[in-house]
Amino acid sequence: MDKIIAEIKNIKAKNTIIFSESYYKSCDNKTIMGEVPFKQVLFLDYRETEAGSNPREYNGLKHANLKILQSLLKDYENMFRFLHSGIIVSLVNPTFTDDKTTQYDDCCLTNGNQTRFIVLILVLLKLFFHKTELKSVKGKDFQSFIKTNFDDIEGIRNLVRFVKFNKVAEIINYLHNNKKYLESFNKMDIDSFLNARIRIQINLIDAILDDLDDETLDTYHAGTLIAEANNDTQNVKVDDIFGTKNRRELNEKIFKDFNKEYHRQVEIEFRLGEVVDKVKKVHILTLLRLAVATGILCKENDIFKSTNQRIPIYKLFERLLKKDNVDNTIMAISKIIPLLYKIRVNYIEPYLEDCKRKFTREYKEKAISGDLGNTIIGTQVSSLLNNDRELQKLIQRNINYNIEHIMPVIVFRIRMLFRENEKNKLDLTISEANRPDFFKGLVEAVYKKYVELKLAGLPTSLTTVVRDKKYYESGYETYIAFKNFYKSSETDYITKNSHIIK
Amino acid sequence: MSRRTVLQNHTHFQDQIDNIIQYGLDIINDRLSYFGGDQKQQQKSMLLESLLLRSCALWESFVENEVVFLVALEPTKLKSETGLPQNTRLNLKLIRALLFSDTYRTYYNIEQSKPILNRLLSDKYNLFKQIKKEQLDKISFVYKLRNYLSHYSVFAKRQLLNAYKKHCSYKRFLEPGMFLIKQKGKHFENLIHNFKLTSLSMQVNFK
Numbered sequence: 143m144d145k146i147i148a149e150i151k152n153i154k155a156k157n158t159i160i161f162s163e164s165y166y167k168s169c170d171n172k173t174i175m176g177e178v179p180f181k182q183v184l185f186l187d188y189r190e191t192e193a194g195s196n197p198r199e200y201n202g203l204k205h206a207n208l209k210i211l212q213s214l215l216k217d218y219e220n221m222f223r224f225l226h227s228g229i230i231v232s233l234v235n236p237t238f239t240d241d242k243t244t245q246y247d248d249c250c251l252t253n254g255n256q257t258r259f260i261v262l263i264l265v266l267l268k269l270f271f272h273k274t275e276l277k278s279v280k281g282k283d284f285q286s287f288i289k290t291n292f293d294d295i296e297g298i299r300n301l302v303r304f305v306k307f308n309k310v311a312e313i314i315n316y317l318h319n320n321k322k323y324l325e326s327f328n329k330m331d332i333d334s335f336l337n338a339r340i341r342i343q344i345n346l347i348d349a350i351l352d353d354l355d356d357e358t359l360d361t362y363h364a365g366t367l368i369a370e371a372n373n374d375t376q377n378v379k380v381d382d383i384f385g386t387k388n389r390r391e392l393n394e395k396i397f398k399d400f401n402k403e404y405h406r407q408v409e410i411e412f413r414l415g416e417v418v419d420k421v422k423k424v425h426i427l428t429l430l431r432l433a434v435a436t437g438i439l440c441k442e443n444d445i446f447k448s449t450n451q452r453i454p455i456y457k458l459f460e461r462l463l464k465k466d467n468v469d470n471t472i473m474a475i476s477k478i479i480p481l482l483y484k485i486r487v488n489y490i491e492p493y494l495e496d497c498k499r500k501f502t503r504e505y506k507e508k509a510i511s512g513d514l515g516n517t518i519i520g521t522q523v524s525s526l527l528n529n530d531r532e533l534q535k536l537i538q539r540n541i542n543y544n545i546e547h548i549m550p551v552i553v554f555r556i557r558m559l560f561r562e563n564e565k566n567k568l569d570l571t572i573s574e575a576n577r578p579d580f581f582k583g584l585v586e587a588v589y590k591k592y593v594e595l596k597l598a599g600l601p602t603s604l605t606t607v608v609r610d611k612k613y614y615e616s617g618y619e620t621y622i623a624f625k626n627f628y629k630s631s632e633t634d635y636i637t638k639n640s641h642i643i644k
Numbered sequence: 645m646s647r648r649t650v651l652q653n654h655t656h657f658q659d660q661i662d663n664i665i666q667y668g669l670d671i672i673n674d675r676l677s678y679f680g681g682d683q684k685q686q687q688k689s690m691l692l693e694s695l696l697l698r699s700c701a702l703w704e705s706f707v708e709n710e711v712v713f714l715v716a717l718e719p720t721k722l723k724s725e726t727g728l729p730q731n732t733r734l735n736l737k738l739i740r741a742l743l744f745s746d747t748y749r750t751y752y753n754i755e756q757s758k759p760i761l762n763r764l765l766s767d768k769y770n771l772f773k774q775i776k777k778e779q780l781d782k783i784s785f786v787y788k789l790r791n792y793l794s795h796y797s798v799f800a801k802r803q804l805l806n807a808y809k810k811h812c813s814y815k816r817f818l819e820p821g822m823f824l825i826k827q828k829g830k831h832f833e834n835l836i837h838n839f840k841l842t843s844l845s846m847q848v849n850f851k
Contacts, residue, residue, distance in 0.1 A: 352815070506841060507841065530782075
């Protein structure tokens with residue numbers, strides 16, 4: 143077993159992909175296709191890498207994933223590779239040692255992440271039970287097995303933490319309840335499973351960018367674009383159900399002002415992937431989240447809890463749409479959404495990108511100056527001082543942000559600055575001229591706190607931390623200073639129009 | 645002469661580099677209103693090239709001052725090198741004159757200047773030894789861009805193409821401005837920021 147673990151870890155440690163046979167490489171050096179053994183794809187990165195970020199996490203044994211699991215267990219050796227459409231990967235800075243091997247700096251698994259996680263869980267289970275039959279397993283035993291065997295290589299450690307035990311238990315339970323598949327699993331030979339093939343397409347990002355006239359794309363954004371396009375057609379059930387069911391009411395009530403203001407400029411997407419034309423699009427969730435963070439529908443604590451959540455947001459609006467005598471609230475939300483969307487697009491998104499670059503530079507400077515000793519990356523930093531590329535990657539990984547963790551705090555901060563002007567249009571009490579500096583300061587303060595929290599070491603998961611009241615206090619001093627400096631007044635617009643949904 | 649003067653030299657240089665990076669990123673991200681029409685990319689590209697040239701000039705000036713200030717902290721080796729008695733009192737002007745006035749001399753190419761810097765600076769104050777190899781490589785790459793922009797010669801172009809291949813695996817030649825704009829200015833930011841990181845590496849054990 144140790145030999146197998148060492149072999150699969152070594153593949154990741156070397157950042158290589160070795161094909162089963164010679165691969166096909168396009169003449170323009172932008173695409174590679176072929177087949178690889180499962181063992182080559184187990185630990186491919188998929189989130190927040192220089193080669194892009196895949197938006198979809200493994201979501202358990204949903205319908206399609208169950209079919210993949212069954213297909214794997216039925217005949218992984220022969221039929222699986224013909225029944226499965228394969229995986230897609232983006233690579234940055236690849237080198238080709240021979241016609242079977244490629245080495246890379248960064249990788250993003252843009253399509254096939256669900257399959258990979260199923261294969262990985264099966265491999266981990268097989269290694270865990272090592273020649274014995276599948277039995278029930280305790281979470282802490284499994285986690286300790288993972289920690290003992292897969293904690294020493296950073297890339298693997300970062301990936302296996304997303305193998306949640308509840309998802310592993312789901313597969314164990316399924317196998318226990320389905321004798322046929324349980325038998326297949328027990329009979330499965332780990333060596334031949336690891337050598338079973340899957341088809342792979344590789345997009346070589348550098349070569350793609352090299353010939354592109356679009357100067358604004360970098361490897362991360364090009365990889366992410368591919369990942370998002372690959373995943374756009376996938377169903378995300380809860381969003382689709384809510385969006386489809388409430389499309390008419392949302393359009394007529396909640397998004398009334400947004401539709402007026404952004405007519406033919408931005409399309410609202412009620413079902414993920416439904417807008418395919420080359421127009422700017424925004425998903426309903428992005429818009430609804432903006433209103434929730436103002437507190438117009440819920441108490442402060444519920445604002446915090448709903449950070450980066452989907453289902454509670456949909457539930458709030460579902461209930462709101464069913465209620466009588468809430469016209470004022472709905473009208474206010476309809477006005478708030480386009481204003482906050484404008485703020486998000488014009489100020490928050492660009493300033494976050496600017497800040498990310500600035501913080502990356504600043505933290506590199508701190509690394510060189512030996513000022514990161516007290517952070518969780520302190521030890522790693524000191525070993526990477528002579529390797530600029532790796533240092534840059536390490537810092538970028540820790541500086542990266544999720545806008546859905548930051549935008550709600552900004553909205554929460556400015557929730558008292560809404561006012562209706564003479565034409566009944568909603569605006570802020572901060573003048574247009576002062577907004578760039580105001581939002582720049584606010585974004586920097588909140589984002590800085592976010593990075594500091596991450597680097598200080600999180601007591602629990604990042605998602606739990608960003609739902610904490612303390613995190614929502616960030617940017618308070620900056621807000622007060624700017625508000626007083628610009629002599630902006632606070633209003634009761636939100637409280638006047640709020641309707642707390644219990 | 646105090647250590648503070650050396651640190652001020654660093655801070656001054658680092659601030660100037662920060663300004664250049666910010667200005668360059670404003671250009672790349674279309675935050676300046678004075679570009680327009682069909683020539684926009686070309687105009688942006690020309691400005692970025694100018695900023696690169698400016699960074700090189702600032703680096704040269706920084707290195708020149710640094711050598712003078714570091715020699716002033718411990719001028720024994722300079723006195724030996726020039727045959728002056730050890731009890732000679734040297735001020736900054738005299739040191740500058742001894743180092744630069746007889747002929748055109750520059751130390752910006754640290755790799756090449758290492759032997760002479762070792763002869764002029766005491767080990768304790770030879771901060772140039774703190775510079776990492778990767779930082780020197782990047783500076784050398786910047787100077788390939790700078791040389792091409794200064795001469796537009798066939799030789800300089802060939803040198804630059806080789807540098808593109810070595811550092812970025814590029815197969816075709818790109819005008820420096822277009823190269824600096826690419827990937828939202830990633831190369832521009834990285835290469836110019838390297839000057840600041842180099843300065844920080846030098847002063848890390850000096851504070």
